[in-house]
Amino acid sequence: MLRIAVPNKGSLSETAAEMLAEAGYSGRRDSRKLVHTDARNQVEFFYLRPKDIATYVGSGALDVGITGRDLLLDSGSESREIAALEFGDSTFRFAAPATSEISDLSDLAGKRIATSYPKLVDDFLRARGVEAEHVKLDGAVESAVQLGVADAVADVVSTGATLRAAGLEIFGPVILESTAVLIGGPNAHPDIDRLLRRLQGVLVARKYVLMDYDLPVEQLDEASRVAGGMESPTVSPLQDDRWVAVRVMVPSDDANQIMDRLYDLGARAILVTAIHAARL
């Protein structure tokens, strides 16, 4: 059985569970359950704190896991990123009060920085030759400056609303661009590739749509240049031999532009349908 660590709560848990469900796995029904076996797919899910997932996977106790890139790097564990999963995006930034004298990385020398990600911050500063002290907090780090335990903060920023509300302003370089990732450890379990292909299938199904259209046969080369599909478009004959039917996968974000261009080439009856699952 493949043993998979998944976030039990927090920002990543819901989307991770949805993604696994779309990939055909069964999940826990009761949110207090810590382990769930999907016998049909021969996998066992362990619901763990996202911060701890890299530790379990890096130690070999579990084979793979879903966590944030920032959490992976902060863990200092032996686990490694296998693939980005295209959700849970955030940036990790420094911030200080708008009125403070700290407005650049070098201003942090000798200062106290509140964070829940101490290794990430220490590694970043060390690599740039800045000596500062971290103040480790579990959360709500934005209050640390106002409450006098730190001079600046380093934290996850998504919309920036929390920072603004606390009167803080981002400064200095981006510490990290984070996203949810699939991570692996020392175990080279043979089923990891299957899990990865399934998750990638979900990403493809979300990002692409199927486009079908009828086309005057002489426009085929031009239409293939507009939308070439994965390998190449599927072309089927129509009863009227001046026309063909074409099927092609296109990125959903571009679907309307592609329909406009195909229509201008003479395509008609252009239909777009969602993809439920894919394996490329």
Ligand SMILES: Nc1ncnc2c1ncn2[C@@H]1O[C@H](COP(=O)(O)OP(=O)(O)OP(=O)(O)O)[C@@H](O)[C@H]1O
């Ligand atoms: N708006 C966000 N706030 C916090 N974390 C986010 C956000 N968007 C994405 N993430 C990512 O989610 C992960 C943090 O999840 P985690 O569950 O540890 O914290 P959380 O969502 O703040 O939950 P909690 O505070 O209850 O522990 C990180 O990888 C982080 O980059």
Ligand SMILES: O=P(O)(O)OC[C@H]1O[C@H](OP(=O)(O)OP(=O)(O)O)[C@H](O)[C@@H]1O
């Ligand atoms: O840029 P924003 O969209 O405002 O989001 C970022 C904030 O959200 C998270 O906090 P969370 O609500 O998880 O609380 P925590 O600090 O206790 O973890 C994160 O730690 C930031 O504080």
Ligand SMILES: [Mg+2]
């Ligand atoms: Mg949080």
